[in-house]
Amino acid sequence: MAVNNNPRRTPLIAGNWKMNLDHLQAIAFVQKLAWSLKDARHDFTAVEVAVFPPFTDLRSVQTLVAADKLPLAFGAQDLSEHDSGAYTGEISGAFLAQLECQYVIIGHSERRTLHAETDEQVAAKVVAALRHNLVPIICVGETAADLELHGPSAVPVAQLRAALAGVTRAADIVVAYEPVWAIGSGQAATPEQAEQVAAALRAVLNETLGQDVADKTRILYGGSVKAVNIAGFMREPNVDGALVGGASLDIDEFSGIVRYQKHVGI
Numbered sequence: 428m429a430v431n432n433n434p435r436r437t438p439l440i441a442g443n444w445k446m447n448l449d450h451l452q453a454i455a456f457v458q459k460l461a462w463s464l465k466d467a468r469h470d471f472t473a474v475e476v477a478v479f480p481p482f483t484d485l486r487s488v489q490t491l492v493a494a495d496k497l498p499l500a501f502g503a504q505d506l507s508e509h510d511s512g513a514y515t516g517e518i519s520g521a522f523l524a525q526l527e528c529q530y531v532i533i534g535h536s537e538r539r540t541l542h543a544e545t546d547e548q549v550a551a552k553v554v555a556a557l558r559h560n561l562v563p564i565i566c567v568g569e570t571a572a573d574l575e576l577h578g579p580s581a582v583p584v585a586q587l588r589a590a591l592a593g594v595t596r597a598a599d600i601v602v603a604y605e606p607v608w609a610i611g612s613g614q615a616a617t618p619e620q621a622e623q624v625a626a627a628l629r630a631v632l633n634e635t636l637g638q639d640v641a642d643k644t645r646i647l648y649g650g651s652v653k654a655v656n657i658a659g660f661m662r663e664p665n666v667d668g669a670l671v672g673g674a675s676l677d678i679d680e681f682s683g684i685v686r687y688q689k690h691v692g693i
């Protein structure tokens with residue numbers, strides 16, 4: 428069985444909370460999640476775990492993670508392409524770095540569709556993240572209509588190329604393939620579909636940033652990931668983890684996803 432991964436890529440299970448859990452709920456949730464994984468003797472060096480709470484929770488999560496030395500990474504769900512200034516409602520990467528965020532999600536389909544975020548803005552945000560030493564999790568994915576019109580890889584490949592437009596150095600990035608039709612629908616892509624697109628995305632990395640970056644960059648799958656279907660994705664050689672929405676809000680379900688090796692016996 429082809430088990431991922433290239434030894435250079437530690438699998439990453441990331442929970443995108445979207446607009447759920449206030450800062451008090453976040454504290455309770457992160458505490459329980461850490462206990463649950465510790466109880467289960469989860470090896471955080473073998474599978475990295477990260478949470479992406481709303482902006483208003485980040486200071487609380489940072490304080491808890493630092494005080495209790497929790498082996499969890501965290502990040503924000505978006506950032507501004509600008510560093511400071513008259514941008515009402517925006518959040519600078521500098522602020523996120525001060526909060527010890529390690530990652531930032533960029534170009535999620537909900538930002539692209541609900542907030543009309545363009546490929547150019549996504550590219551500028553990727554540059555802004557790297558400027559502040561944040562690892563961008565660059566989201567790409569096709570709609571059902573794109574899939575019918577252009578096939579599975581064309582749109583995600585074009586989005587990734589566009590997102591990398593301003594990246595000139597050996598960047599530390601993560602790519603998340605999230606087909607829009609699979610998000611929150613209960614209808615995940617098949618592992619084979621995810622692998623096909625992930626392989627095409629890795630080819631883009633190779634072409635644009637070179638083989639070293641292509642080899643070490645983690646490509647996540649997202650869209651209706653659950654404890655029961657995660658193992659199939661993780662068996663694919665080019666899938667290095669998951670970006671989880673709904674199921675990341677349930678401790679048992681999210682722990683089950685993190686512990687995919689145990690409960691399905693990879």
Ligand SMILES: O=C(CO)COP(=O)(O)O
Binds near residue numbers: 612649650672674
């Ligand atoms: O959008 C997602 C993660 O960013 C996926 O959401 P679901 O896991 O709820 O389908």
